Amino acid sequence: TQLLEQSPQFLSIQEGENLTVYCNSSSVFSSLQWYRQEPGEGPVLLVTVVTGGEVKKLKRLTFQFGDARKDSSLHITAAQPGDTGLYLCAALSGSARQLTFGSGTQLTVLP
Amino acid sequence: DVKVTQSSRYLVKRTGEKVFLECVQDMDHENMFWYRQDPGLGLRLIYFSYDVKMKEKGDIPEGYSVSREKKERFSLILESASTNQTSMYLCASNRHLEAFFGQGTRLTVV
Numbered sequence: 001t002q003l004l005e006q007s008p009q010f011l012s013i014q015e016g017e018n019l020t021v022y023c024n025s026s027s028v029f030s031s032l033q034w035y036r037q038e039p040g041e042g043p044v045l046l047v048t049v050v051t052g053g054e055v056k057k058l059k060r061l062t063f064q065f066g067d068a069r070k071d072s073s074l075h076i077t078a079a080q081p082g083d084t085g086l087y088l089c090a091a092l093s094g095s096a097r098q099l100t101f102g103s104g105t106q107l108t109v110l111p
Numbered sequence: 112d113v114k115v116t117q118s119s120r121y122l123v124k125r126t127g128e129k130v131f132l133e134c135v136q137d138m139d140h141e142n143m144f145w146y147r148q149d150p151g152l153g154l155r156l157i158y159f160s161y162d163v164k165m166k167e168k169g170d171i172p173e174g175y176s177v178s179r180e181k182k183e184r185f186s187l188i189l190e191s192a193s194t195n196q197t198s199m200y201l202c203a204s205n206r207h208l209e210a211f212f213g214q215g216t217r218l219t220v221v
Contacts, residue, residue, distance in 0.1 A: 009151065031208060042115070042201055042212025043154070088153060092208070097142060097161050098169070099203070099210055103153035 003027070004089055004102035012108040016078055021105040023089030024071045030092055032072050034063055037086040037104075046074075079109045114138075117202050117213035124220050130189040132216050134202030141206055143185035144169075145177065148199040148215070160185055192220045 005024045013019055023032065031050040035043035047056050049065035049072060056063045060083075062075040076083055089102045118133035136143065142161050146154040146169075156169030158177040166177050174196060178186040185204075189196055197220045203210045 004153075006153075033208065033210075035210075040214065042203070042214055043210075044212070045209045048208045090154075090210075098156065098159060098167070099144060099205070100156060100170075101146070101154035103151060 004091060004100060006087075006089060006102035006105050008105060009103065010106050010108075012110065013079055015080060015109055015111050017109075018075065018077050019079055019107070020073055020075045021087055021107070022071065022073050023102050025091070027070065027091075029069050029072075032065060032069075033090045033092075033099075034072070034074055035088045035090060035101075037088060038084075043086075043088055076107075079107075081109045081111050083107060084109050115202055115204055115211050115213040117200075117216050119216050120214060122216060122218045124189075124192050124218065126193060126220055128189075128192050128220075130192050130218065130220075132187040132189075132200055132202075132218070134185045134187070134213055135183050136185075136204040136211070137183065138204060138206070138211065139182065140204035140211075141182070142204060143179065144203040144205075144210070145175075145185065145187045146201045146203065147171070147196075148201055154201060157187065192218075194220050196220050 033048045034046045037043040052067045052069045054065040060077045087105045115136045144159040145157045160179040176188045200216045202213045
């Protein structure tokens with residue numbers, strides 16, 4: 001099982017600030033995903049990255065996959081209260097059947 | 112709209128009871144998963160299934176079993192519920208990379 005470590009565990013910031021959360025592993029990922037979970041709901045996929053060095057943008061969110069495919073980051077520009085939620089990274093095993101999640105970053109954006 | 116439906120949002124059961132958590136998906140996905148979610152621990156995989164009647168242990172299968180008699184339905188069974196199984200349980204399905212989740216079942220064992 002690939003161990004995914006996320007940091008920070010908690011993050012509380014003011015509206016308009018920028019932030020970055022990280023997902024790291026000692027293993028090489030075949031692909032990596034970021035999900036967001038709101039209270040009372042299941043996680044929802046934000047993005048999948050598959051190529052080392054890949055950068056994907058989703059409005060104010062920028063996702064980066066490390067060159068060695070062992071780490072990833074999520075950067076949010078000008079955070080808004082609607083960005084509040086639990087951000088989870090996830091990776092597929094070599095068989096692409098088992099999806100393993102990190103422990104998550106709980107983000108709170110204060111108005 | 113694609114959907115993964117879990118049978119209950121909230122359950123309260125007594126220690127020692129046999130508990131069934133049901134999950135149904137309408138996307139004809141081969142793969143289905145059961146996770147439990149606890150604060151600070153993220154989602155931990157209990158069991159998954161990649162075909163009817165097939166099952167694989169995840170990271171924390173002890174105290175649980177599963178059943179997949181039909182492609183669309185994946186059941187999680189707590190043979191004898193214990194208080195340390197109080198948690199949020201999430202079901203998911205996927206075919207390729209994206210996993211779709213149900214809304215979760217918050218189980219309390221008293």
